[in-house]
Amino acid sequence: EQNQQQDQDENEEEGSSSQIPEGGGAQSSYMEELLRQQALEENPAVKELYDKAKEMDKSSETEKSNKILNEAIGMYKTLIEQYGDKLNDTIFKQVAERCINRMRFLGRLKSAVDIHYKLIRRFADEPSFRNQLAVTFLLGNRLSAAKLVLHEVLSQWRYNGFALVHYGFVLKNLDQDFENAVLYLREGIETNDEGTQDGRFYFNLGDALQRLGRNQEAQEVYRKGAKIGLFLSEYQRSLYNVNRLKSKPFWTKLDTTYKDQFTEIYKYWQVIRDEGLKLLSQDGLFMNEQENLKDTGDWKQFELYARGSKTKNCHMAPITCQLINNFKAASSCKRGQVKFSVLHPNTHVHSHCGPTNCRIRAHLGLKVPENTFIRVANETRSWKEGEWLIFDDSYEHEVWQKGTSLRLVLIVDVWHPDLTEEEKSSMSPI
Ligand code: LMR
Ligand code: MN
Known part of the structure; x- marks a missing residue:
């Protein structure tokens, strides 16, 4: 920019x-x-x-x-x-x-x-x-x-x-x-x-x-x-925005308009989990989070899609990538990513906002111990294995992993459903 x-x-x-x-x-x-x-x-x-x-x-x-x-x-x-x-x-x-x-x-x-x-x-x-x-x-x-x-x-x-x-x-x-x-x-x-x-x-x-x-x-x-109009609201502080998009902290599959696609993917959640766990068992594939958002602990990611394109990692998670490939709102989302995200016990992620209101962020729970939480604006929830947790990450959010084993999710960003095709194709990538 x-x-x-x-x-x-x-x-x-x-x-x-x-x-x-x-x-x-x-x-x-x-x-x-x-x-x-x-x-x-x-x-x-x-x-x-x-x-x-x-x-x-x-x-x-x-x-x-x-x-x-x-x-x-x-x-x-x-x-x-x-x-x-x-x-x-x-x-x-x-x-x-x-x-x-x-x-x-x-x-x-x-x-x-x-x-x-x-x-x-x-x-x-x-x-x-x-x-x-x-x-x-x-x-x-x-x-x-x-x-x-x-x-x-x-x-x-x-x-x-x-x-x-x-x-x-x-x-x-x-x-x-x-x-x-x-x-x-x-x-x-x-x-x-x-x-x-x-x-x-x-x-x-x-x-x-x-x-x-x-x-x-x-x-x-x-x-x-x-x-003074620099933020969409006091809690929604992304800086690359389209102004008219409807917004709220947590979303349902139905709200996104992509219910069928989300449902199709979660049928295979155990296969996705096993691909993620296999990658996790190999040293050095997952990368530390890069943006200084972590307070304490250990937070690593393995990226499959970025800015609307496959990454070279895709061949290492072929089934997951094939599923995403069939989900156009995710695979074409130039303002988002698809990635495995692992949080080890005793990790705290500082309160922060994502960069744009043009995407909705969905987490598919893959390994979820007790005592892991995400707060988005004023509401705190937890993940469940084999279920989607969907939120707008332009809102302030904060994460705690106080469990005793690792937490693994697949993060899938999708285009905000209110965007037109024209807007999506002309938008700068993030
Ligand atoms: C985030 O996107 O800030 C976190 O929710 C990521 C994660 O792995 O929970
Ligand atoms: Mn975040």
Whole structure:
């Protein structure tokens, strides 16, 4: 997912302000257009390259062509790297920011970093260009690099809201430094600066507070986030949503509209269980949960489908995968997975929300000892062997395994039944 936070650019020299719009249509003020014309007319060769780049950029969008886009990017780069000193500040910024935007779009993050440095060098007294470099680092999951840049911004601009929230985000997700994450996220959010009223920061602030046992404060953050429309509700805090979908914590097979398919699969629950147990008996196949959701204990998974496609693990669980293959709402669910999930005794999974409201999560109980529980919003239930437990994982949920033997389930995510075919096929995968 793109993080295209746009900053306000104050151009003191020219006495005008510009804001580069997202996406294709480059709209700008009359004054800026005049400045651009004037600067470019003095340099016909540069103007030609600039016009050509913009034309290619535009046609890459109408043609949906990455090849054309790469050519446009090449021209933007030439403008910045070879003719930078012939461009006035307004145009230089416009070209460089558009170049970065398009490089991010293509995932060319290393190339984008070079352009960021050009902006930072030329506009050394504007924090927004450093902040944007940090965003590019974050898009590439380079949290340590982002941390350094943000730290530098805050050493010069102590109250920069954009840097504060991003720095807090990094402290939480890189260092698990919840105490300081709370301080920075909270201070950043309170600035109300552009880019700070974002679900991700409310989400991470609340989560850091919960991890510190400060549940009441967390709830206040969630309530405010829901009130200003960043969350669907105080308990349903997924960030990739379709708004009109009906929702409730627990579902029945009938509610999902896939009753027949769920029924077909659970006829074979013992076969599925045996496939899972056989895999579990082989060392190193199940992987530790990756998202830092576990508090104590041991939680491992073995993935069969991800983002609507089979994984290479499928040949090791052929019957289970064949059953899923016949269940289109599951096998095509680009915003979900199918996986075995094992919780060993004395495991606690922190309260958390899934990323999207576009899926419904079904667990088929395979090995279920006493004293294992899942809370979804305000209700706590247990699994039963050979039965489905179906819930909406965009709601806050938390899991306890206080049994004396392992708990194994098959997790099957299915498309939310309210989504249209059109929506399902155009949705970005998760
Ligand atoms: C979760 O999805 O958070 C848990 O319910 C997974 C599990 O194995 O119970
Ligand atoms: Mn979960």
